[in-house]
């Protein structure tokens with residue numbers, strides 16, 4: 001029998017038996033799957049929360065369908081510039097970051113244009 005040098009993916013114990021074995025037993029396998037699912041859910045929950053918060057910030061600042069605001073206002077509200085629902089570029093090359101029914105474009109170092117779709 002080929003020696004199994006792997007360790008259990010959940011508890012780290014040295015494994016014996018078949019070389020393709022990944023866990024000590026069903027318990028470790030279930031626990032590991034549960035842990036991975038939990039981690040996935042935590043990531044999804046955190047990104048979703050940032051998306052919703054970003055939209056709330058845009059909503060609170062967008063008085064009209066087109067509103068120019070100071071970038072500082074977004075920064076002060078802890079706007080997360082790394083999360084968005086999509087991105088699009090106009091023919092003229094302007095890039096808009098979309099957050100659900102809002103979009104914004106960083107106009108220059110200081111100003112941000114917010115669009116409201118509905």
Ligand SMILES: [Zn+2]
Nearest residue numbers: 008011024028
């Ligand atoms: Zn184990």
